[in-house]
Amino acid sequence: MTGERHTPSTNADGNAPVEEGAYGQRRSSRFELLTVAHAAALLVFAPWAFGGETDLAHLLIRWWGIPAAFITVCAIWRRRRDRQDLPASLRWLWPLLLFDALVLLSCLNPSFMRATLGGAAALVQIQPDSPRPSSARPDLSLHELWLCNAIYLTGFNLALVVRRRRVLRALLLIVTANTLLLAVFGTFQKLAHAPGLFFGAQRSPNPAFFASFIYHNHWGALTVLSTAAALGLLFHYRGRRATGGRRHSPALFGLTATLFMAASVPLSTSRSCSALLLILLTGALFHWLRMLYQRARAGGRSPAMPAVIAVGVFLAGWVAIYLLGEPVIEARLDKTREQLEQIQLRGGLGGRERLYADTWRMARQKIWFGWGLGSYATVFRMYNQQVSVEGWVPFYAQAHSDWLQALAELGLTGTVLVILLGAVPLTALRRAGAPR
Numbered sequence: 001m002t003g004e005r006h007t008p009s010t011n012a013d014g015n016a017p018v019e020e021g022a023y024g025q026r027r028s029s030r031f032e033l034l035t036v037a038h039a040a041a042l043l044v045f046a047p048w049a050f051g052g053e054t055d056l057a058h059l060l061i062r063w064w065g066i067p068a069a070f071i072t073v074c075a076i077w078r079r080r081r082d083r084q085d086l087p088a089s090l091r092w093l094w095p096l097l098l099f100d101a102l103v104l105l106s107c108l109n110p111s112f113m114r115a116t117l118g119g120a121a122a123l124v125q126i127q128p129d130s131p132r133p134s135s136a137r138p139d140l141s142l143h144e145l146w147l148c149n150a151i152y153l154t155g156f157n158l159a160l161v162v163r164r165r166r167v168l169r170a171l172l173l174i175v176t177a178n179t180l181l182l183a184v185f186g187t188f189q190k191l192a193h194a195p196g197l198f199f200g201a202q203r204s205p206n207p208a209f210f211a212s213f214i215y216h217n218h219w220g221a222l223t224v225l226s227t228a229a230a231l232g233l234l235f236h237y238r239g240r241r242a243t244g245g246r247r248h249s250p251a252l253f254g255l256t257a258t259l260f261m262a263a264s265v266p267l268s269t270s271r272s273c274s275a276l277l278l279i280l281l282t283g284a285l286f287h288w289l290r291m292l293y294q295r296a297r298a299g300g301r302s303p304a305m306p307a308v309i310a311v312g313v314f315l316a317g318w319v320a321i322y323l324l325g326e327p328v329i330e331a332r333l334d335k336t337r338e339q340l341e342q343i344q345l346r347g348g349l350g351g352r353e354r355l356y357a358d359t360w361r362m363a364r365q366k367i368w369f370g371w372g373l374g375s376y377a378t379v380f381r382m383y384n385q386q387v388s389v390e391g392w393v394p395f396y397a398q399a400h401s402d403w404l405q406a407l408a409e410l411g412l413t414g415t416v417l418v419i420l421l422g423a424v425p426l427t428a429l430r431r432a433g434a435p436r
Helices: 022-048 055-081 088-107 138-161 165-191 216-242 251-267 271-299 304-324 326-346 351-365 376-380 402-432
Strands: 112-117 120-125
Touching: 022 055, 022 138, 022 165, 055 138, 088 138, 088 402, 138 402, 165 216, 165 251, 216 251, 216 271, 251 271, 251 304, 251 326, 271 304, 304 326, 351 376, 351 402, 376 402
Parallel strands: none
Antiparallel strands: 112 120
């Protein structure tokens, strides 16, 4: 995008701001940078804090949400003070307000109570068939609700406050650079066969860890999102250079970051995220080929040679990824083949299938409002029908299916609201189109 200084800046609603004086513009810029710095700090901290999966990380993120709420209130107050219309993005908050109301209402109606049985503390169900919103663990529900609001408002503030796309691109560069650093760190850690996190300094509760993440699928999810951001920056700056924009752009950084981050996903042994990454990179390749075709056609040249080079770079990248992590990838492929053979012999998914079936039974018991946010581990004990060969009952803190667990904890009502938390902003942005 050239001439950014000469074009009125727009916010997430696509509306040009009211003219401000120089002092007002400086204040807006400082507030904008404060909002981005707040989000950047969270996005950098959480991945290094074991992917945000520890109790300490949850506590720090919850407290980090207090400034997020303060920024939201300040943004609204500044608009009212300057007699500007409230931004349309405030309408995106209605699913969050309904979600908060549902969880808070459930906390007022506990379905379990603490009791002492045989000299031991226990939780006893006191409302087995109540159709009203309730929570088996109101304390955990409040903690989870606080965490959800902290994360959501941090992201929402970017749409509410930030007007300059250049600032958002800077945030994406920070996030991409942080993930790239983690990818390099995790790759060396994996190739060194470290026994735990941070080269063995911290024991991992899950053997499938990568970099600072306890679980490889969580690392894969971050990497897929960061790779998408890197590709977006790459195409953006490539387009600027092609249209006469500045020559010194982060395009080379975007390409390097994409290759290193992409290499880390198969190396982490995350199969689902490797498949998602393949789809993402294939889509990026087709987009690149389309750009090459349009540029060659406009210049009266043949697109054949640039297209061959693009496909060659794509294939060479995947070959390099395979060669880098060949032992790990081959071991994972062998494990996958073994698991598929076991599924064929058993005629099903075994323990995972039983887990899903038991979770579905739990969800059906309170299908409309669920058992309460954060209550899965407490309630699932009553529905768990798995027994090991040795006779002990396995404990599940999670359902290993986000949507099934959401249905069990929040019911259909809460699950729909969770979907709307993302669907409402995305729909509004799609209708508004790209900002000018």
